Amino acid sequence: MNPVVGSVLKLGDDIDTDAIIPAHYLTSTDISSLTEHVMENFDPSFKMRLREKRIIVAGRNFGCGSSREHAPLVLKAAGVQAIVAENFARIFFRNSINIGLIALEAPNTSSSFNEGDRVQIDIDRLEVRNLTRGIRIGIGELSEPVLSILKAGGLVRYLKAKGEW
Amino acid sequence: MTLSEKILAKSSSRACVSPGEIVTCDIDLLMLHEITGPLAVQVFEEMGFKKVWRSEKIAVIFDHNIPASDVNSAEQMKAMRSFVQKQGIERFYDVGRGGIAHQILVQEGLAKPSSIVVGADSHTCTAGAVGAFAVGVGSTEAAAILGTGKMWFKVPSTVRIKVMGEVKEPITSKDIVLEVIGRISSSGALYKAVEFSGEAISKMSIGARMTLTNMAVEMGAKTGLIEPDEVTCKHFQSLNESIEVLTSDRDAAYERTLGLNSLEIEPKIAAPFSVDKVMDVKDLEGERIDQALLGSCTNGRLEDLRIATRILEGRRIHSRVRLLVNPASMKIYRQAVQEGLIEKLVDSGAAVCCPTCGPCLGMSQGVLAADEVCISTSNRNFVGRMGDRSSKVYLASPATVAASALTGEITDPRRFWN
Numbered sequence: 001m002n003p004v005v006g007s008v009l010k011l012g013d014d015i016d017t018d019a020i021i022p023a024h025y026l027t028s029t030d031i032s033s034l035t036e037h038v039m040e041n042f043d044p045s046f047k048m049r050l051r052e053k054r055i056i057v058a059g060r061n062f063g064c065g066s067s068r069e070h071a072p073l074v075l076k077a078a079g080v081q082a083i084v085a086e087n088f089a090r091i092f093f094r095n096s097i098n099i100g101l102i103a104l105e106a107p108n109t110s111s112s113f114n115e116g117d118r119v120q121i122d123i124d125r126l127e128v129r130n131l132t133r134g135i136r137i138g139i140g141e142l143s144e145p146v147l148s149i150l151k152a153g154g155l156v157r158y159l160k161a162k163g164e165w
Numbered sequence: 166m167t168l169s170e171k172i173l174a175k176s177s178s179r180a181c182v183s184p185g186e187i188v189t190c191d192i193d194l195l196m197l198h199e200i201t202g203p204l205a206v207q208v209f210e211e212m213g214f215k216k217v218w219r220s221e222k223i224a225v226i227f228d229h230n231i232p233a234s235d236v237n238s239a240e241q242m243k244a245m246r247s248f249v250q251k252q253g254i255e256r257f258y259d260v261g262r263g264g265i266a267h268q269i270l271v272q273e274g275l276a277k278p279s280s281i282v283v284g285a286d287s288h289t290c291t292a293g294a295v296g297a298f299a300v301g302v303g304s305t306e307a308a309a310i311l312g313t314g315k316m317w318f319k320v321p322s323t324v325r326i327k328v329m330g331e332v333k334e335p336i337t338s339k340d341i342v343l344e345v346i347g348r349i350s351s352s353g354a355l356y357k358a359v360e361f362s363g364e365a366i367s368k369m370s371i372g373a374r375m376t377l378t379n380m381a382v383e384m385g386a387k388t389g390l391i392e393p394d395e396v397t398c399k400h401f402q403s404l405n406e407s408i409e410v411l412t413s414d415r416d417a418a419y420e421r422t423l424g425l426n427s428l429e430i431e432p433k434i435a436a437p438f439s440v441d442k443v444m445d446v447k448d449l450e451g452e453r454i455d456q457a458l459l460g461s462c463t464n465g466r467l468e469d470l471r472i473a474t475r476i477l478e479g480r481r482i483h484s485r486v487r488l489l490v491n492p493a494s495m496k497i498y499r500q501a502v503q504e505g506l507i508e509k510l511v512d513s514g515a516a517v518c519c520p521t522c523g524p525c526l527g528m529s530q531g532v533l534a535a536d537e538v539c540i541s542t543s544n545r546n547f548v549g550r551m552g553d554r555s556s557k558v559y560l561a562s563p564a565t566v567a568a569s570a571l572t573g574e575i576t577d578p579r580r581f582w583n
Binding site: 016022070 | 187189200201203204207208211212213229230234235237238241285286287289301302303304305306309312313315317319351352355356385387439526527528532545547548549550554
């Protein structure tokens with residue numbers, strides 16, 4: 001995978017899936033129209049903030065709540081290329097990997113990144129660098145099959161290539 | 166091994182497994198509803214699958230936005246009906262025929278002890294109440310299961326919650342689970358299996374147990390489960406279903422054990438905007454409410470309607486308050502009619518609606534306007550969960566919701582309990 005480089009948009013702990021995309025929009029599976037409403041309950045200016053930024057850095061329990069895959073899908077469609085958090089709600093984590101959105105665990109995210117820091121994420125080398133500060137951030141291990149699914153670009157491509165589990 | 170380790174070992178054809186190990190398991194039951202289902206079907210087709218792995222192992226249950234509130238919603242159901250027909254899925258519960266999915270899986274015996282149940286909904290963990298390893302997944306994962314019947318799991322370590330004493334009404338298992346979440350936080354059991362045990366649990370009905378396992382995901386858990394016992398066996402005997410019973414070994418390794426005595430637990434409430442902002446109801450008394458919701462996969466069962474009715478019977482709810490009642494299934498609805506509960510609820514001023522998830526997640530049948538406050542028996546109170554982003558949701562037991570509906574403000578149910 002090509003390394004992802006982008007600026008950081010910082011969020012706090014416990015960002016829930018109702019904040020990412022409210023349930024009353026889920027009567028549609030048209031992700032581009034849903035993306036209009038990304039994070040609107042949380043921060044109506046979120047889309048503006050995201051314009052210059054590609055990487056979300058958050059605290060604990062990112063993506064808690066519902067199993068709606070629409071949540072990582074709208075973040076991805078809105079331009080988010082990776083999410084780095086102290087930890088993730090498990091369904092959100094699996095959903096992100098399954099749709100090919102990078103989700104990485106890293107300790108002390110609040111002190112390792114500032115809003116706007118330039119960050120490079122290299123999945124092949126399992127490396128995250130904060131380019132603004134010139135430091136390398138240690139990340140949690142990615143077990144198989146998570147790594148292979150991510151490298152394939154998501155579960156659809158992974159299963160198509162492999163034919164089975 | 167713990168119960169969840171044993172189920173994962175059995176389903177991956179291994180003699181034993183330990184926490185952290187990755188295993189690929191055969192799935193015994195997959196549940197889809199009309200909101201996450203259509204996306205799963207779309208991805209199933211993208212993956213190149215034509216036929217589901219085994220139609221008899223799939224349940225499709227409409228519950229989130231029923232009856233359809235708009236054309237989009239109606240189209241989603243239409244698409245799912247066509248998938249059900251094309252794939253020959255017989256376990257299909259349309260509007261008026263089933264109810265809330267998590268209730269149906271247990272009520273109808275579809276989720277069995279020692280089996281792996283996967284649902285495209287985060288509260289699938291509810292089925293752990295009968296000793297299943299039950300987890301929620303997203304639509305892509307569900308699509309892969311539709312095609313292959315398999316899913317990989319990282320074996321979770323197990324946290325044991327031991328509840329001693331006996332839960333005495335108007336305190337219920339909802340107060341117990343809120344207390345646990347208040348203590349360990351909304352991410353306190355992240356990636357773990359949570360096993361509820363102890364004297365208080367063994368005395369609980371299946372319904373009361375479902376309230377506990379339902380909220381395991383609100384602690385971040387992968388699943389919540391309870392060892393099958395006599396109560397569980399009776400439940401399946403009444404359904405004429407044979408079961409295989411697995412239990413945790415006496416020397417099983419738990420990551421940690423949290424003990425609590427149910428006799429010490431007061432009526433509890435979770436304040437906005439997080440389920441772990443748990444307080445005693447008595448400390449929030451007097452907070453004004455506009456709406457009260459009795460229902461959802463957490464607390465829409467017959468015993469929940471009974472306890473609320475006991476408080477509401479012969480009284481009228483506050484003139485400013487709307488009380489919404491959603492029995493969790495049509496079967497419960499019918500039983501509540503037979504027992505005379507519905508008549509008493511209606512007499513108190515309640516609007517009794519059909520089984521649906523609608524109001525709990527702000528989709529339909531009870532959405533909140535700006536600044537409105539709801540006290541609800543459901544399980545989530547995030548910003549904007551039930552409507553406008555300035556609205557608020559307090560989470561409490563059926564008894565507390567009923568008492569609060571009477572006074573128009575948050576009220577300790579013991580005031581109305583003789």
